[in-house]
Amino acid sequence: MNEPIARLRTLRSVAVRTPRAGDAAEFYREVWGLTEVESDTGVSWLRGTGEEHHILEVRQAAQNALGKIAFSVGSPREVDEAAKRLAGRGIPLVAEPGRLDQAGHGYGLRFADPEGRLIEISCDVEAVTPQDPGGLPAVPRKLAHVVLNTVDIDAAAEFYTGVLGMRVSDWSEHQMVFLRCNRDHHVIAFNSAAWTSVNHMAYEMPSIDHFMRGIGRLRHHGLTPLWGPGRHGPGNNTFSYFADPAGLVCEYTSEVQQVEEDAWLCRVWRRVPELSDLWGTAGPPSKDVRAHMAGVPDPGRWWEC
Incomplete structure (x- = not known):
């Protein structure tokens, strides 16, 4: 093998x-x-x-x-x-x-x-000085995860686990699979879709207070969430989704669940509103949110064009 x-x-x-x-x-x-x-x-x-x-x-x-x-x-x-x-x-x-x-x-x-x-x-990427990642400003600390739309979720999961060595943390029925490479519950997730594209990119805030103040700052700029704030079941992370000027979906998140490798049991979550948002504050994603997350078909291999 x-x-x-x-x-x-x-x-x-x-x-x-x-x-x-x-x-x-x-x-x-x-x-x-x-x-x-x-x-x-x-x-x-x-x-x-x-x-x-x-x-x-x-x-x-x-x-x-x-x-x-x-x-x-x-x-x-x-x-x-x-x-x-x-x-x-x-x-x-x-x-x-x-x-x-x-x-x-x-x-x-x-x-x-x-x-x-x-x-x-x-x-060996060039080093930069950390900018007080737990400090007062409500700005992202790191890239938390990327969710990708796929036409073959089983093949995607097999490639990223078998070739890249990722581990499956959880499934959301047979619609989404969450993959990790370290203690973070997921750094990549795949969503079964009609075409290949970017679903969204998530940026981790240092705390739930930073998370909420970041949402507040965006509101001051006239931007309201497409979906959120809430807390997901798989990953137990907070979420609030926005669209950038290009129409790409970006997410603020915090408190991503940390995995203990020897104790973790992969689960299959039902796709119901009370599990997609444990707080019950965001409700189910709207058609507009789903349209943004579907993106446009991405044929990939742009370097060959």
Whole structure:
């Protein structure tokens, strides 16, 4: 039996592609609470208050799409070993192991999953000074998770567990699967859908107080939640969903459940309002929320175009 290609440590960052990159970058910088660390023509890299050089890349493109998802590993040797294991599985590399040509650089490689999503694993990314991640400002600390729409949820779960070594934390019936690579209940989740696309991206706030004050700040900017605030059953995390100027869904979250590996039991949750929102404050997601989360069909493999 093939071993996973690497031991993933954390979800590092997500990149999105959109025709409204300038407007979206301004929103994440001026309203959402991220800090721009670098920019170039048509692309911005933004960080939270934690240790990652950047957690979001926003790049100009013809349509809304996923650019890539980046995970951390411990050393260049692990990156090189991952390349060998990918070759052994017949999975071609999009970028060979080497210095990454992007803000923060680092040493890494890239390859595609079965639905054409670009995955990066990296180490030795440039260090930044943590910006008091538990301090007073109600701004995100890190990228908490990315939820992806998939046309084959079983194949997606099999690839991300078998190849990337993730573990299944929970299922929401056979509609969603929640995957972890560390103690966080999930860093990736898949939602069964009619087409492949980004469902939403979630940013972790240091506490529930920061979470609520962040929602308040967005209200002062004239933005009300698409759904929330509430608390999910799977993951036990708080949630409040918004749409950025590009129409991509972004979430504030806090208090993500921490998994004890030896004691954790995967469960299958029923898809009922009282479990999608334990507080009962948000109600079920509306048709508008579901339309935003469906996104537009994303064929992936943009680097081949």
